[in-house]
Amino acid sequence: MAATTNANTYKLNHTMIRVKDLEKSLKFYTEVFGMKLIDQWVFEENQFSLSFLAFDGASALHHGVERSKREGILELTHNFGTEKEEGPIYVNGNNDPHRGFGHICFSVDNIESACAYLESKDVAFKKKLSDGKMKSIAFALDPDNYWIELISQDEKQAKAHTESFRFNHTMVRVKDPQTSLAFYEKLGMKLIDKSDHPNGEFTLYFLAYPSNQTRHNREGILELTHNWGTEKQEGAVYHNGNDGDTKGYGHICISVDNIQAACAEFENKGLSFKKKLTDGRMKDIAFLLDPDNYWVEVIEQK
Template sequence: MPKIDDSFLMNHTCLRIKDPKVSVPFYTENFGLKLLKYLAFDDFSLYMLGYEDETTKGKNWSAREGVLELCHNHGVENDPEFKVNHGNGPEHRGFGHICLSVDNIQVVEKKLLDNGVKFQKKLADGRQKDIAFALDPNGYWIELIEHGIGKVEAKTDITSYKFNHSMIRVKDPKKSLDFYRNVLGFKVLSTHEFPEAKFTLYFLGYEHSKDFSEDSVDRSLKASKQALIELTHNWGTESDPEFKGYHNGNSTEGGAIQGFGHTCVSCKDPAALCKQIEEEYGDEVKWSLKWDQGNIKKIAFVNDPDGYSIEILGYDLFADSANL
């Protein structure tokens, strides 16, 4: 297993968007995310959004957990045919949603509705009355849960919101858990089985305490965290010869369109991590891009068992470049 030190964190989740003039204000005004960094390249631009508090002030965007990366390919905002794959349609399913945890979910839902935000599921819909799913301008699902920190009746404090997790569907949980735990050093925080609906949820994150016991985090504590990955396993896919797998968000094969891009692990020595993965696992682990071999230097993209990309980078990436 590669050496995992306490610098490891889940840095960001990347989503492709149509129009940054619509998407960036949607997240900053409705959910209190701040624009941490704007990076412009020849054909695309990246908008790094995250929450600011006393623990993150002065930190580079790549040295933080819980960042949302919005990727804009120049010109698509003027293309009436352009759309993204939000991952939840009848075809090309894979990525499911991002999740924000808030202090007072009922107040937040009303505020969003008053602001014209559309919902896939309101609190009153369905059996689960404690979660809701809002829709962003591109159709991505945003799960809303309540952490209850500092909760005040009939009020909400936008500075308390957290980017809690990103959900992806996986075919075989044993293979996926082995990869995230052994290759990248994640820990299993909690597992939730739903026998009636025949699916299981695995929540993973970085926990560096030597005293941490896996699968020990309750729902309340989990809701107060940032930068988790939720693996959703629909029972039977691992043994179904007809199941073709999930869409990784980047492939256009079979008429698929792109949407979700990747998640990202950051650490102080990403080059060492990539070297250790290659030395230990060889061809068992697939790469979209090996370390420092792309047009953008000092990054890599490794693939999980379902083909989802995980970017690997360091704390200082583009630290010296100014917002444009």
């Protein structure tokens, strides 16, 4: 009997970004934001390491869950020696000609208290609560200048507690929203929310796998940002973070119940692969390419 797969069991497992100085980035995400290093792989032969971070306190949404079966993981990729190089190494995806990836987002239980706490820790901000028209969101900056959006959870506590923070979503810009939505729906994701902004001429689409959590209270969301009119432009509009000499953002990763069956289904649906299971040495992971050439890693749940 052929193996089967059930998309209702899939998870938006992690988001990968490259970091210049691993020690500095680990300290930032663990000591400042309260994330926990839940796994780490070191590849001495290939001179790089992968560090997996998540909110894992007693009240965390996925506390104690096995790494491949959870959502809301941040993967930091460190290529040995970059910490010794002068100046910035990676791009954050928000400036031309490398616009594409936008930010990660943490939801917090008291945004005013959280922002005050981060300022006390000397965290730099791209946008404070008091800046601009939108007074309900802020953007912090990590050591590599990646943007971290901060939003409020549904229920406000008297004071922010990092153990209640959640890795809510990852945002990427897309050229044609209908094409991108069709792709991610073929991966089993559902559109859970949409937000039009006529004044700014853009729309936000939020996709996720099935959950009983409300949008601001959950983890594992993909936000697609569409700037109106890009679908009419010729050729590629956005940079995927991996092509060329200038890199930064790497990929999102979905975990599936049966990787052989899932990849066979993705192939039957006509999806493009960057790496099939049979390619290269690593036979237990695959990489898909979305319509904007962003990479989507596929792993199997343990």
